[in-house]
Amino acid sequence: MLEINHLEVSYGAVHAIHGVSLKVNDGEIVSLIGANGAGKTTILRTISGLKKADSGEIRFDGADLRKTEPSRIINLKLAHVPEGRHIFAQMTVEENLEMGAFADGSGMEAAMADVYERFPRLRERRRQLAGTLSGGEQQMLAVGRALMSKPKMILMDEPSMGLSPLLVKEIFSIIKEVNKKGITILLVEQNAKMALAISNRAYVLETGRISIEGSAKELLDDARVKKAYLGQ
Numbered sequence: 348m349l350e351i352n353h354l355e356v357s358y359g360a361v362h363a364i365h366g367v368s369l370k371v372n373d374g375e376i377v378s379l380i381g382a383n384g385a386g387k388t389t390i391l392r393t394i395s396g397l398k399k400a401d402s403g404e405i406r407f408d409g410a411d412l413r414k415t416e417p418s419r420i421i422n423l424k425l426a427h428v429p430e431g432r433h434i435f436a437q438m439t440v441e442e443n444l445e446m447g448a449f450a451d452g453s454g455m456e457a458a459m460a461d462v463y464e465r466f467p468r469l470r471e472r473r474r475q476l477a478g479t480l481s482g483g484e485q486q487m488l489a490v491g492r493a494l495m496s497k498p499k500m501i502l503m504d505e506p507s508m509g510l511s512p513l514l515v516k517e518i519f520s521i522i523k524e525v526n527k528k529g530i531t532i533l534l535v536e537q538n539a540k541m542a543l544a545i546s547n548r549a550y551v552l553e554t555g556r557i558s559i560e561g562s563a564k565e566l567l568d569d570a571r572v573k574k575a576y577l578g579q
């Protein structure tokens with residue numbers, strides 16, 4: 348569904364991504380694991396067209412994303428839940444969800460009913476300003492907003508960041524549920540243990556290069572992964 352080949356990305360003189368190739372098959376959860384500054388967010392932002400690549404290929408569902416306007420990428424049914432959530436603090440929960448939809452009228456109402464069914468807590472708080480939600484609720488809202496566009500695939504950037512252990516568990520089980528409904532997921536995480544537990548496959552990114560790749564099970568058993576990312 349998503350295929351990246353020999354991707355190179357820089358910020359001025361800083362070469363952030365060096366020849367990264369990866370793929371995500373239809374229906375999979377694939378994790379991208381790596382330390383702070385490894386380039387995980389850069390890869391997601393480049394897929395979404397928010398950052399320009401220097402070279403390489405990014406194909407999604409047959410389309411060449413490097414030739415697609417960022418504003419049109421969402422029409423291809425590829426959603427992005429950015430780092431730090433980026434909800435609209437001064438809008439209500441419901442208004443935030445509306446911002447995520449492209450359908451209006453009954454299409455939007457149906458999408459919203461789906462989101463509320465998955466996140467009853469958002470329904471209870473639908474008239475509350477999003478900025479007053481707890482961290483975990485804001486994360487649910489960010490995921491809910493992505494679901495409003497009825498995506499085939501969601502890019503998620505550290506959904507567990509800043510959440511208590513209980514909410515981390517909840518957000519990972521939500522990701523798994525969303526995937527079971529047929530949505531493919533590329534998950535960026537520092538919480539390697541939780542990410543690998545729900546993933547089919549994973550890649551380890553070190554200073555802009557893929558250093559290890561394999562099935563989630565292979566990575567959980569890999570001595571280097573255990574030492575550097577699982578604290579074992």
Ligand SMILES: Nc1ncnc2c1ncn2[C@@H]1O[C@H](COP(=O)(O)OP(=O)(O)OP(=O)(O)O)[C@@H](O)[C@H]1O
Nearest residue numbers: 358361363381382383384385386387388389390537
């Ligand atoms: N706007 C920018 N201008 C210059 N350098 C940047 C910019 N954004 C990111 N970088 C650099 O690119 C590298 C990769 O950053 P990126 O945010 O992709 O890392 P990350 O793996 O997502 O890290 P984290 O886990 O801390 O979120 C870092 O060295 C970072 O300093």
Ligand SMILES: [Mg+2]
Nearest residue numbers: 387388389430
């Ligand atoms: Mg990041």
